[in-house]
Amino acid sequence: MFRACSQVTPLIQVGDKWTAKIIRCLEAGPRRFSELRVPLRGITPKVLTETLRAMERDGLVTRTAYAGIPPRVEYELSPLGRTLLKPLAASCAWAEAHMAEVLRAREVHEPL
Amino acid sequence: MFRACSQVTPLIQVGDKWTAKIIRCLEAGPRRFSELRVPLRGITPKVLTETLRAMERDGLVTRTAYAGIPPRVEYELSPLGRTLLKPLAASCAWAEAHMAEVLRAREVHEPL
DNA sequence: CAGAATCCCACGAGATACTG
DNA sequence: CAGTATCTCGTGGGATTCTG
Secondary structure, X not given: OOOXXXXXXXXXXXXXXOHHHHHHHHOOOOEEHHHHHOOOOOOOHHHHHHHHHHHHHOOXXXXXXXXXXXXXXXXXXXXXXXXXXXXXHHHHXXXXXXXXXXXXXXXXXXXX | OOOEOOOOOOOEEEOOOOHHHHHHHHOOOOEEHXXXXXXXXXXXXXXXXXXXXXXXXXXXXXXXXXXXXXXXXXXXXXXXXHOOXXXXXXXXXXXXXXXXXXXXXXXXXXXX
């Protein structure tokens, strides 16, 4: 349900392909559905919905729908979801510190 | 290339499905191919080979083959691979601390 | 705007069998 | 023992279209 710091090569993941990114997008506060689509370049509404639903089911985010037109829904990290920020940061720190080394190792080992 | 602490539900991953488990298996020292197959219940030789190759390519493990019959190959964590133990431990700590809560959240939210 | 409904495909990964 | 070689299947996830 959530990956961490996967720019090029998903080395560390949290849940599925998008979850970690969503968590980071929600780190600063509640976001609307469309607001999430912007930083998550390329995600389709279907997948975003699926991922958010799974996170909601796991108690990581809360969904708040405001009645009216146009519809407006906000997603926010739950306290439980916030506890993930720390291990996530640890993973990102590792990636920042060692990813270059991994990429270099890949170049050395003759291309697959 | 490596997941972390995914007993039932892979919530935190490192690389692919098996990588994190392999890292933990190698934590205490070098292991042979067959030795790895035991704790990784259910892994097929094909998948184990693929995963180890990817980890080797990324510079996380070293592969040492001893000539002779029967063949004998040992895998060992590289210094780079060892640096992963820390963030991995952070993820496992999170899982131990909060996984129950996640599972409870899943039960509450009516079954999918 | 926030999604639901479909369709579709690549690929991760298991099962099985074979080899140096 | 330490793999390689095939075959196969499920499903994660993308594209597209439609709706309250």
